Amino acid sequence: MGNGGNDAQTIGDRTLGFDAYRRILALIMTNEIPPDARINIDRLAQELDVSATPVREALTRLEDDGLVAKTHLKGYRTTAILTAQQLDDLYGLRVLLEPPSAGAAALHATDADLAGIRRELETYSKSPFTNDLLSYARFSEHDARLHALIVRAAGNPAVSHALDRTHFHLHAFRLSSDQPAGETAIVEHARIVEAIAARDLDEATAAMREHLEASRARFLPRAV
Structure with missing residues (x-):
């Protein structure tokens, strides 16, 4: 009974993460974030008007999609166009x-x-x-x-x-x-x-x- 608020917050966080994923995906697919470009998480969060957490969640999913790649100590970049x-x-x-x-x-x-x-x-x-x-x-x-x-x-x-x-x-x-x-x-x-x-x-x-x-x-x- 007492964890209803936490459950609602968890669902809300997931919704924010999915929404951030869809919006960043659209930016990549429309080349507003071009191929092989560095992604600034804080700047992107500000642009989407969300915290950095859903942006990081979205980037993890986009990494699974093969559309971004994470490099140690350098952060995320969009992947290059297929040859x-x-x-x-x-x-x-x-x-x-x-x-x-x-x-x-x-x-x-x-x-x-x-x-x-x-x-x-x-x-x-x-x-x-x-x-x-x-x-x-x-x-x-x-x-x-x-x-x-x-x-x-x-x-x-x-x-x-x-x-x-x-x-x-x-x-x-x-x-x-x-x-x-x-x-x-x-x-x-x-x-x-x-x-x-x-x-x-x-x-x-x-x-x-x-x-x-x-x-x-x-x-x-x-x-x-």
Whole structure:
């Protein structure tokens, strides 16, 4: 009975930390904090109008995402943009793992899995504005969630964990200051989801493979 205030404070701290994470993520994704830049925690806390504690919590989470790195005695820096080789290597991994996973999802996804995948697809029913970087950053997060749901529905936790560790979507977004391909990606996503819902292993596998190859063609020319 007596710890209700402490519980409320804990929840409040977590909320502040998550809000700081989302706001700093947006600054990184829109290049307001550029790649390979030092992060001043006190200045960032002042900008976000919060204490340093939620900013540190947010940076720890962003370090897990691979978007910032902590150096001993030097603090945090944003990570560098992916090179063309790094990007191509990540696509190579995804092409190996995700098309078979989409096919497996067509066979093994539960009704609850399918409902979750459809709900996520419907959260972005149209392309984001191409001149609104924050909007596309949010689309990138949606893209990551949708792919993760599909892989998890395949029922292989090892593959799911391997892809989660790449944080590919967050890195790939930073390759460009404008993103005209959102609408195309949404159409490709819809094809994959419909094939999974139809329990069509071959179509789900092919749709995912074609989506990844098209995505590779869209992003690779932006890499350096």
